């Protein structure tokens with residue numbers, strides 16, 4: 001195999017640039033010609049493809065987002081559009097494509113694999129919701145951003161004897177909330193697997209402040225559980241008697257300089273993808289499983305059940321409320 005292409009798709013995630021860099025450099029070292037596809041499947045379909053040697057990929061090593069850009073392109077679900085996209089690769093003699101993205105992007109990669117493009121998927125999503133990898137590209141950086149912001153919010157709440165509801169990303173997977181909860185000592189963590197009513201939260205807040213004498217309470221909630229954060233905060237305030245503020249970290253948690261672990265893991269996953277392609281493999285999702293970098297057939301990867309986090313959620317809540 002001589003020519004391979006890379007694209008990033010779906011939500012951007014810090015570490016994507018490190019993965020792209022590592023794929024490009026590994027491919028060049030193995031005598032291949034790497035190409036960059038700009039704007040995900042949209043760019044693949046329109047032929048926005050450039051030789052990677054035209055770009056200095058090292059300059060993005062400490063930059064979040066994705067320098068080859070991303071796009072949402074629902075038209076890619078249409079088989080005719082996928083054949084047209086494949087034609088763009090065929091015209092350039094490109095045999096393989098590495099797709100860095102979430103589960104939607106993985107479906108696209110699987111369908112390309114089925115029509116003869118050699119594909120590899122890398123788990124690019126801050127939500128940590130790709131079960132074929134214990135950690136996804138972007139998760140560690142987003143987690144660190146959340147922790148940094150919650151620490152700041154804690155300073156203020158502590159000074160004023162208040163509670164704060166902090167909404168973070170990750171609906172289907174509550175890992176950002178749970179891991180951030182453990183790292184910040186948030187007294188309450190609510191995820192889709194572990195929902196609490198506003199009154200239940202209020203009674204914990206009341207106990208923590210009025211009985212246990214804490215100066216502040218942090219409540220971390222995953223997105224899309226409560227439809228109105230102001231309303232939730234008001235209800236908590238009303239039933240606990242503790243002044244409560246609500247805020248969403250929103251896109252503050254998505255971008256930013258990739259952490260060291262992010263850079264390391266993303267780079268190693270990129271190398272692994274090229275190694276599998278050289279071996280002639282296709283249709284694999286690269287990830288870290290039991291501490292090892294490995295490939296799982298994409299369809300199998302998409303069907304793997306999520307790890308049950310109930311016990312973990314209880315541990316976090318028990319530890320932080322004591």
Ligand code: ADP
Pocket residue numbers: 009010011041042071072073074075076077078101102103104105106107108111125
């Ligand atoms: P993510 O990859 O982060 O889950 P999306 O679900 O938005 O993000 O998917 C990213 C892109 O992948 C979509 O815009 C579309 O181009 C492609 N895609 C998603 N689902 C499918 C599918 N079922 N079949 C083919 N392509 C898909």
